[in-house]
Amino acid sequence: MKTYLFKIDFLVRDYECDLQGIVNNSVYQNYLEHARHQFLKTVGLDFSLLFQQGITLVVTRAELDYRWPLKSGDQFWIGLNIHQTSKIRYQFHQDIYNRNDQRLILSSIFTATSLNDRGRPQSFPQIQEALTCTSSPDQSE
Amino acid sequence: MKTYLFKIDFLVRDYECDLQGIVNNSVYQNYLEHARHQFLKTVGLDFSLLFQQGITLVVTRAELDYRWPLKSGDQFWIGLNIHQTSKIRYQFHQDIYNRNDQRLILSSIFTATSLNDRGRPQSFPQIQEALTCTSSPDQSE
Amino acid sequence: MKTYLFKIDFLVRDYECDLQGIVNNSVYQNYLEHARHQFLKTVGLDFSLLFQQGITLVVTRAELDYRWPLKSGDQFWIGLNIHQTSKIRYQFHQDIYNRNDQRLILSSIFTATSLNDRGRPQSFPQIQEALTCTSSPDQSE
Amino acid sequence: MKTYLFKIDFLVRDYECDLQGIVNNSVYQNYLEHARHQFLKTVGLDFSLLFQQGITLVVTRAELDYRWPLKSGDQFWIGLNIHQTSKIRYQFHQDIYNRNDQRLILSSIFTATSLNDRGRPQSFPQIQEALTCTSSPDQSE
Numbered sequence: 105m106k107t108y109l110f111k112i113d114f115l116v117r118d119y120e121c122d123l124q125g126i127v128n129n130s131v132y133q134n135y136l137e138h139a140r141h142q143f144l145k146t147v148g149l150d151f152s153l154l155f156q157q158g159i160t161l162v163v164t165r166a167e168l169d170y171r172w173p174l175k176s177g178d179q180f181w182i183g184l185n186i187h188q189t190s191k192i193r194y195q196f197h198q199d200i201y202n203r204n205d206q207r208l209i210l211s212s213i214f215t216a217t218s219l220n221d222r223g224r225p226q227s228f229p230q231i232q233e234a235l236t237c238t239s240s241p242d243q244s245e
Numbered sequence: 246m247k248t249y250l251f252k253i254d255f256l257v258r259d260y261e262c263d264l265q266g267i268v269n270n271s272v273y274q275n276y277l278e279h280a281r282h283q284f285l286k287t288v289g290l291d292f293s294l295l296f297q298q299g300i301t302l303v304v305t306r307a308e309l310d311y312r313w314p315l316k317s318g319d320q321f322w323i324g325l326n327i328h329q330t331s332k333i334r335y336q337f338h339q340d341i342y343n344r345n346d347q348r349l350i351l352s353s354i355f356t357a358t359s360l361n362d363r364g365r366p367q368s369f370p371q372i373q374e375a376l377t378c379t380s381s382p383d384q385s386e
Numbered sequence: 387m388k389t390y391l392f393k394i395d396f397l398v399r400d401y402e403c404d405l406q407g408i409v410n411n412s413v414y415q416n417y418l419e420h421a422r423h424q425f426l427k428t429v430g431l432d433f434s435l436l437f438q439q440g441i442t443l444v445v446t447r448a449e450l451d452y453r454w455p456l457k458s459g460d461q462f463w464i465g466l467n468i469h470q471t472s473k474i475r476y477q478f479h480q481d482i483y484n485r486n487d488q489r490l491i492l493s494s495i496f497t498a499t500s501l502n503d504r505g506r507p508q509s510f511p512q513i514q515e516a517l518t519c520t521s522s523p524d525q526s527e
Numbered sequence: 528m529k530t531y532l533f534k535i536d537f538l539v540r541d542y543e544c545d546l547q548g549i550v551n552n553s554v555y556q557n558y559l560e561h562a563r564h565q566f567l568k569t570v571g572l573d574f575s576l577l578f579q580q581g582i583t584l585v586v587t588r589a590e591l592d593y594r595w596p597l598k599s600g601d602q603f604w605i606g607l608n609i610h611q612t613s614k615i616r617y618q619f620h621q622d623i624y625n626r627n628d629q630r631l632i633l634s635s636i637f638t639a640t641s642l643n644d645r646g647r648p649q650s651f652p653q654i655q656e657a658l659t660c661t662s663s664p665d666q667s668e
Contacts, residue, residue, distance in 0.1 A: 117420040118433055119271060121264040123317060124578055125434070128260050129560065129586050133553035138399040145459075151400055152407070152458035155547055163552050166591045173585075176264060176434035177427075258561040259574055265437055266575070270445050271415035278411065279540040286600075292541055293548070293599035296406055304411050307450045314444075317575035318568075401551050405544040405599060412542060458546060 105206070106199065108183030109238055110143040113203070116178045126173035132210055133166070136198050139182040140214065147234040158221035159228055164193075165215040172202070172209050179203040186238055192217050192227045194235060246347070247340065249324030250379055251284040254344070257319045267314035273351055274307065277339050280323040281355065288375040299362035300369055305334075306356040313343070313350050320344040327379055333358050333368045335376060387488070388481065390465030391520055392425040395485070398460045408455035414492055415448070418480050421464040422496065429516040440503035441510055446475075447497040454484070454491050461485040468520055474499050474509045476517060528629070529622065531606030532661055533566040536626070539601045549596035555633055556589070559621050562605040563637065570657040581644035582651055587616075588638040595625070595632050602626040609661055615640050615650045617658060 114135055122128040141151045144161075151161055174180055185197045194216050200209040220226040255276055263269040282292045285302075292302055315321055326338045335357050341350040361367040396417055404410040423433045426443075433443055456462055467479045476498050482491040502508040537558055545551040564574045567584075574584055597603055608620045617639050623632040643649040 117416070118423050119263060119269050119416045119419050121434075122260060123262040123264070123266045123575055124583060125264045129589065130260060130553045130556035133556060134399070134401045137401055137552065141400050150459070152403075152546055160547060162593070162596075164593050166552065166589070166593070168589045170585070170587050170589070177432070258557070259564050260557045260560050262575075264434055265442060270419065270448065271412045274412035274415060275540070275542045278542050282541050291600070293405055293544075301406060303452070303455075305452050307411065307448070307452070309448045311444070311446050311448070318573070401545060401553060403546040404542060405546070405548045407546045410542050 106183065106185075108185055108199075110139075110146060110184040111181055112139050112142055112184075113179070113181045116174050116176060116180070118176050121176055126175050127178075129168075129170065132168060132170075132200065132212075135182060135200065136196075136212055136214065139184055139198060140196055140216075143184050143186075144234075147238055149231060149234050154231075159231070160219040160221075160223075161216060161231075162219055163214050163216050166212065167214075168210060168212045170210055172207055174200075174202070174209055180209060186235060188235065189215070192225050247324065247326075249326055249340075251280075251287060251325040252322055253280050253283055253325075254320070254322050257315050257317060257321070259317050262317055267316050268319075270309075270311065273309060273311075273341065273353075276323060276341065277337075277353060277355065280325055280339060281337055281357075284325050284327075285375075288379055290372065290375050295372075300372070301360040301362075301364075302357060302372075303360055304355050304357050307353065308355075309351060309353045311351055313348055315341075315343070315350055321350060327376060329376065330356070333366050388465065388467075390467055390481075392421075392428060392466040393463055394421050394424055394466075395461070395463050398456050398458060398462070400458050403458055406455075408457050409460075411450075411452065414450060414452075414482065414494075417464060417482065418478075418494055418496065421466055421480060422478055422498075425466050425468075426516075429520055431513060431516050436513075441513070442501040442503075442505075443498060443513075444501055445496050445498050448494065449496075450492060450494045452492055454489055456482075456484070456491055462491060468517060470517065471497070474507050529606065529608075531608055531622075533562075533569060533607040534604055535562050535565055535607075536602070536604045539597050539599060539603070541599050544599055549598050550601075552591075552593065555591060555593075555623065555635075558605060558623065559619075559635055559637065562607055562621060563619055563639075566607050566609075567657075570661055572654060572657050577654075582654070583642040583644075583646075584639060584654075585642055586637050586639050589635065590637075591633060591635045593633055595630055597623075597625070597632055603632060609658060611658065612638070615648050 120127050120131045180202050183199050187195045189195050196214040199211045217225050218231055261268050261272045321343050324340050328336045330336050337355040340352045358366050402409050402413045462484050465481050469477045471477050478496040481493045499507050500513055543550050543554045603625050606622050610618045612618050619637040622634045640648050641654055
């Protein structure tokens, strides 16, 4: 099992399942976003407050590998690691595991950056500092 | 068939169906909100722009009677009427019909009001004027 | 404070907030559905399994009074009571409270029934028995 | 401008926007799924009916490049091409464009396959035939 910087538990809710009786593909992005935002809070960054301050965190690329479905009532957890890939670019590596049998459900990589209030990519010291302690550019997974 | 001030067509999308293979209860609120906002545009009111101007339109009460389910691929339409019930309060009467057989799917009443930037109910002339032409306090359905 | 048969804790997730920065009206139905389904599990009824057995639990009417908004990061809880109103009809009374200040956010009543595999309302002993111990027809709130 | 096998028009609905006032990342997956399912109907394949017949179409990988946001009221269209990459694997190349200025909003690649009723990848003649006429293994974009 890989080691993760941050872990968070979830439970599938019935409204998240689609007509195939499994969690709809798009819902995983909801889970993964919530995991990222909860992680950010642990390093002192609040997605919503940052936005009110004119700093917009955005995803520029998402890669999701769907390995196995989740279904009604499943308990699962998300593991997260973060790597800085440029001055203003971070990669979140996030994996979802079924909590019952630890089966890998999904692996994903989200590339994110920060925009200023004119919508341009910009580096902000508070983000740099908060994330530097947790990531390293040369760290291999 | 009742007459409506405003009508709008929709198509059920597969991701809107839940594990019972029918449109999830909460999704009807999405349909009905979109219908209200599209209606508001026809009288010159834009929900998003109003919010940017400090005017927040909010729903204070929703009543939904679920008569018959919608399922994958169903085409349907929403009919809307509006009644002013006080100086700052409006009721949207919205019904959903299957487009194929005109069967009534759902009937609903949404009570809405406008808040100022301190979160207090307030009457705004631009809303009053836009909606007055379309509703009447004493109008029975 | 009212007493409730069942309580469940939630946390607002950022993707549940809309362009007004508050939880979208329809999302409350998701919360309330999840609370009902989790309550049903405590009395031995599984919404998804029942459906696989040909028993469809459906909402026939929803009434929601929106008192105060929830926003990013808010912690809240839902209290639930249930009343049998006819042989095949149950009412769920569900209230949402902010966990920080116990402010009432929303109160709601959902009327539900059970359908057989031909879509007709039908009473099922396993549902009757599971819910009888928790509700009473003549109980006033 | 690339040429596409299939195009479909959409309108951003306000409930699809999040607290940043732009369409939430996960919602694009909803749009793209609906576009794929509508395309499949044009070649005689119905996602929901196939599932009822024991054929489950699933996404195994998604790549999404977010170029520019969509916001309240934006009209946009999705262009779709399909490539068969193995006996049981198809790639959907899907791009989203703002209808007003034809700006590229998002480009994506979805890899999909078909599962039998035991959850194993399997080739089905009806899918092969329906999709063969529209895709070619060696076709470069």
